[in-house]
């Protein structure tokens with residue numbers, strides 16, 4: 001499918017959720033979400049704790065199966081596709097809280113990111129590229145993932161997702177628990193990844209940062225979309241300023 | 249002195265068998281947080297797989313005589329194949345449907361599978377011990393004043409070989425790494441593109457292959473196979489896995505040898521009739537004082 005050394009350029013990433021209902025057992029955590037992500041965009045999904053942001057991402061990546069509604073990616077339905085097959089379709093998910101394999105080495109973590117790929121040379125090249133983006137990982141390739149600091153784990157989680165060469169990257173609160181300097185680094189990386197052709201759906205509680213890098217955004221409240229607008233409009237809206245940017 | 253050397257050799261022989269079986273418990277526990285109580289029956293069925301294969305070749309004595317190593321290899325592979333096929337069926341029919349059920353459900357299912365297999369074989373063999381064909385060359389070598397039979401040397405070497413192979417598989421291959429990833433975090437493993445169901449099956453298959461090989465070798469060693477033969481070694485290997493820290497591969501290996509040697513020395517120190525009790529006393533002690541075992545990590549013991 002892919003050329004070994006092809007640059008990571010998006011072809012036609014296009015994600016569409018249409019009336020998606022999903023949750024856990026009896027609990028419906030998202031209640032009919034409709035949203036689109038166009039090729040090349042960074043779209044922010046913001047909302048308070050418990051609004052259903054993570055549930056939305058987990059449903060897109062197939063960990064949860066929607067109760068109803070449909071999810072399309074690059075023109076094909078993916079809402080009944082197993083999570084490992086969604087990865088091979090071009091979607092990678094950086095989960096909330098990093099979810100590093102703590103007993104696998106940093107290198108093994110990165111290799112697991114490329115699990116579906118068989119192009120050895122390409123995998124090695126991408127591993128080099130990732131440690132080029134995050135030089136701190138290079139020195140720690142042989143260390144167990146569990147020995148990394150929070151910031152390094154976030155770098156590893158992002159790098160690991162890139163190892164699959166995704167066309168769409170789902171990121172769940174990459175700034176969580178990081179120092180302001182590290183948040184800055186991570187967000188700069190997000191912009192770089194996007195410039196290199198990966199479409200991004202970015203979930204954040206840090207709405208200020210998210211709306212700085214995003215082109216458009218959605219505000220999620222209690223499992224439903226409350227607002228949809230360009231990032232600039234959202235930054236200016238009363239609801240967002242009062243509730244999510246902490247302005248009075 | 250010779251007696252102690254002899255006991256040590258006994259302990260290492262038996263310990264290797266326990267260790268190889270214990271790996272199956274620990275691998276499956278690692279990915280599913282479940283004790284496969286039917287694992288001892290995979291050991292037993294493996295022995296019968298080897299037995300019936302040799303039985304089918306019984307008249308071809310020329311083959312046995314001229315090529316004992318080929319016959320032995322054939323029996324071991326047949327035992328491994330039998331256990332592997334059974335393990336695949338077991339996982340698919342008895343455990344996978346209960347993947348999201350309360351934790352007790354697959355445990356009870358495993359006990360059910362164990363009882364079922366044992367009784368099927370009781371019926372099939374009319375509850376008789378089957379004399380395992382004498383395929384292994386008799387004889388022994390002298391190490392100092394101590395006599396070591398060929399089969400013993402073979403057993404010790406083979407168990408080390410199998411453990412080494414398993415260790416390389418788990419630590420050095422992509423599939424092995426995926427097994428470790430699934431053991432640590434199933435959802436995240438799926439997000440990497442790992443087929444979690446397939447990886448779980450492969451884990452069962454690895455454990456079953458070891459159990460099947462161990463079953464055949466144990467039957468060659470004890471010169472018989474019986475429907476109940478999986479019970480004691482199974483529960484002792486389980487003890488070994490817990491001793492080492494269930495979920496830990498080096499732990500299972502350590503636990504196997506520790507238990508084998510403890511049992512062996514106890515025959516001299518306490519008396520042969522208490523040999524089987526030692527395992528259970530050790531199990532109880534570990535469960536009380538160090539339930540995560542010697543190599544296990546404390547947080548691994550979360551409910």
Ligand SMILES: Nc1ncnc2c1ncn2[C@@H]1O[C@H](COP(=O)(O)OP(=O)(O)O)[C@@H](O)[C@H]1O
Pocket residue numbers: 024027029047048049050051052053054055056
């Ligand atoms: N594993 C789970 N089981 C049951 N309920 C859950 C689970 N995970 C999240 N929830 C519930 O679903 C809702 C949405 O959660 P989540 O998607 O994690 O929100 P967010 O990511 O926006 O903070 C919350 O009410 C939460 O309590």
Ligand SMILES: [Mg+2]
Pocket residue numbers: 050053054055096172
């Ligand atoms: Mg969340």
